[in-house]
Structure formats: C-alpha cells, structure tokens
Amino acid sequence: MRGDTSFQKDFLIMGGDFTRAGKVSCEIKNLLKELGHSFHVVRRVAIAAYEAEMNVIMYARKGRFDLLITPNKIQMTVEDEGPGIDDIDLAMREGYSTATKEMRELGFGAGMGLPNIKKNSDRFIITSEPDRGTRLEMTILTNGEGLQ
Amino acid sequence: MILRDILALVNGELLTPEMDLGIECLGIFASDLMSDVLAFISPGSVLLTGLVNSHAVRTASLTDVIAIVFVQGKKPDMEVIDEAREMNLPLISTPLSMFEACSALGQFFSERPK
Numbered sequence: 001m002r003g004d005t006s007f008q009k010d011f012l013i014m015g016g017d018f019t020r021a022g023k024v025s026c027e028i029k030n031l032l033k034e035l036g037h038s039f040h041v042v043r044r045v046a047i048a049a050y051e052a053e054m055n056v057i058m059y060a061r062k063g064r065f066d067l068l069i070t071p072n073k074i075q076m077t078v079e080d081e082g083p084g085i086d087d088i089d090l091a092m093r094e095g096y097s098t099a100t101k102e103m104r105e106l107g108f109g110a111g112m113g114l115p116n117i118k119k120n121s122d123r124f125i126i127t128s129e130p131d132r133g134t135r136l137e138m139t140i141l142t143n144g145e146g147l148q
Numbered sequence: 149m150i151l152r153d154i155l156a157l158v159n160g161e162l163l164t165p166e167m168d169l170g171i172e173c174l175g176i177f178a179s180d181l182m183s184d185v186l187a188f189i190s191p192g193s194v195l196l197t198g199l200v201n202s203h204a205v206r207t208a209s210l211t212d213v214i215a216i217v218f219v220q221g222k223k224p225d226m227e228v229i230d231e232a233r234e235m236n237l238p239l240i241s242t243p244l245s246m247f248e249a250c251s252a253l254g255q256f257f258s259e260r261p262k
Contacts, residue, residue, distance in 0.1 A: 019202075021202075021206065022202075022206035022207070022210065025206075025210055026206065026209065026210065026235075039191070039212075043191060043211070043212060046210045046211070047186055047210065050186060050206075050207070050210050051186060106182075106199075106201060106203055107181055107182035107183070107199045107203050107204065108181075108182055108183050108203070109183065110181050110183035110184060111183070112183040112184065112186070112187040113183065113186075115187075116183075116186055116187045
C-alpha cells in the first residue's frame with residue numbers, strides 16, 4: 001500500500017462467540033505491523049479494537065467490524081445488532097458495567113471498555129438505539145507513517 | 149532483569165520450553181481482570197495472573213506483554229499453550245500464590261515503567 005491508496009476490510013463478529021474473541025483484533029494488529037506502523041499506533045489500535053470486539057461478543061447478537069486504513073488515519077467502525085445502550089453517559093463512566101457473572105469469570109466486564117476505547121482513540125463517536133444496536137467509530141491518526 | 153531471572157525468582161516452570169528467556173522485563177502487572185490489563189498495563193511487562201484461559205493469552209499478546217506467569221501452580225490447557233507458542237509468548241507456571249509471586253518480584257520493580 002502506498003501513496004494515496006487506502007485499504008478496507010470487513011469482519012463479522014458473532015455475539016457469544018467467546019472462542020474466537022480477539023481474533024479480529026490480532027489480525028488487525030498483525031496487518032498494521034506488516035504495513036510498518038509505529039509501535040505506539042499499533043498498540044492503541046489493537047487495544048481499542050479488542051475492547052470493541054469484546055463488547056460485540058459479550059452484549060450483541062452480531063456485529064460488523066469495518067477497518068479503513070488511509071494515509072493519515074486508521075478508522076474502525078463497529079456496528080452491532082443488540083440491546084443498545086440506554087444511557088451512554090453512564091456507560092462511558094469508568095467502573096460502570098452490565099456484565100454477567102460469566103463474563104466476569106472470563107476476566108472481562110469491569111466497566112473499563114468504552115472509556116479505554118476513548119483513551120486510545122484520537123476521535124471516538126458512539127451512538128446507540130435501545131433494542132436496535134450500537135455503533136462505535138474510532139479514529140487513530142497516523143500522519144502518513146507506515147505507508148512508504 | 150530478564151525473563152530467565154524471573155523464572156528463577158518465582159521457582160517457575162517454563163510451559164513453552166523453546167522460547168527465548170533473554171528478553172528484558174520492564175515491569176510487572178498482576179491482575180485476573182483482563183479489562184484492567186487492557187486499560188493499564190505498560191508495554192514490555194510480565195503479566196501475573198490466575199486466569200488460565202485463552203483470553204489471558206490473547207489480551208497479553210495484544211498489549212505487548214513479554215510473558216505470562218500463572219500463579220498458584222495453575223497451567224492452561226494444551227491448546228492455550230499452543231496458541232501462546234504461535235504468538236511467540238512465553239508462559240510460566242509458578243507454585244507461588246499471587247501475593248508470594250508479587251513479593252518475590254516486587255523488590256526489583258518498585259516503580260511502574262513509563
């Protein structure tokens with residue numbers, strides 16, 4: 001990939017599919033490493049991607065994970081079909097979680113996911129419609145690195 | 149301090165024998181909560197945990213952890229060990245409890261890596 005070209009890839013994530021949890025994020029991480037992105041960018045993208053992937057697996061029926069890499073940014077859009085979020089401000093609060101006991105036993109659901117996505121993104125947009133689903137848009141700026 | 153020193157300090161067993169233990173360890177992070185690992189761990193750290201499922205391995209790999217030490221003599225299933233091997237992530241099992249393992253290593257890592 002070089003110059004003004006961009007790269008796009010879609011992934012399907014199934015809710016409840018804990019055995020494959022993290023596979024999409026690992027693939028994205030490896031891809032960015034191959035493209036020559038910096039350690040710092042790869043790390044932020046990997047963490048944000050994993051949090052978003054886990055959210056779909058834990059809470060939604062299914063979700064589409066859309067990765068877009070352009071010369072200046074990495075954009076990840078995750079749109080799920082699920083219960084949605086009633087109160088986004090509350091969900092963004094560290095420590096707030098609606099995770100089940102099962103999710104917690106797997107080491108997740110501490111209420112750090114959405115705040116952590118925000119922390120690792122340069123731009124983060126979350127919208128949700130109760131009983132329909134949630135959409136996350138995470139952008140990490142790269143300023144042209146990794147494309148030479 | 150390198151991984152080989154850590155293996156000795158916790159009286160550990162290396163579950164991935166072929167792996168390089170000459171890697172420099174920059175810090176220790178102890179947690180069973182992968183959410184906290186994702187939110188707070190510094191790159192180059194060793195993860196101490198009692199969680200032996202594949203999520204521990206994947207979380208570690210995604211956050212640039214250099215090795216996992218499973219406390220309390222716990223060992224993950226073979227397929228989890230195989231997955232770590234594919235990710236080139238050394239796994240160690242220690243008979244020590246979380247507290248004992250932290251105590252054994254704590255004096256060498258008084259500060260969080262930046």
